[in-house]
Amino acid sequence: MSSEERRSWIYVVVAVGVAAVYFVTVLPKVPGADVARIAYVRPMLIAIGAGIGLGIVAGIAAAIASPKEAGRADERDRQIHRLGEYVGFYVMSIAAIVPLALAMAEAAHFWIANALYLAFVLAALASSITKIVLYRRGL
Template sequence: MSFEERNTWAFLFIAVAAYLCYVVIVLVVAGGRPLVEVDYGPIMLSTIGAAIVAGILANIVISTIWRKGAGKADQRDKEISRFGDHVGQAFVVIGAVVAMLLAIVQFDYFWIANAVYLAFVLSALLGSIAKLVAYRRGFQPW
């Protein structure tokens, strides 16, 4: 398994774990009240910040444990990364359109922010899965 593939696995796990933590915390804080009444901003920013820190720490740990190839991406790694990023960007665009539509129909900020956050998580998830499939099944650049 290459260094980049290990980082992709870590990124996938961290993105999903952080989002699940966010959802659970918001639901617990809501405690039966309407979700739009929850002060979600600090919770969202905290989980995103924690995910960023966890990603940096995961990269450091992976670099320390598997020194061979750490920080060195070959042409195949670069093409797979580009491919995964392009696949994942679809959800960023979809999320932006959904957020725009929610704003147009004047939904609460809670739903707009959560639509954007979910889009970023789905983008990370789909992009990571595309990269991992490319690593495991092979990759044929066009």
């Protein structure tokens, strides 16, 4: 497994894990509550920071575990990275329509922020999963 593929696996695990913890923490408060009073900002900021931090730390740990492969990328790695990023961009572009529509409908900030966070998570997952599939099935 190349270091780039390993990094994609790390991002999938981190994105799913951090988002799951965030949504399990915040969404149970929704039924029967006024969403304007739900404290979601701090948990969301912690989730975003944890996602970034865990991704960096796990990437460094993976590079330390296999130092010969760290930072080595060939043309195939660059093409896979580019295609994965394109897919992530398109997913984000489409998913961003939901928070935009919520803002236009003057929905509560809670729903707009959570829809936007979910769009970012889906884009990261789509990008990383695309890269993994391309590595596994070939480019």
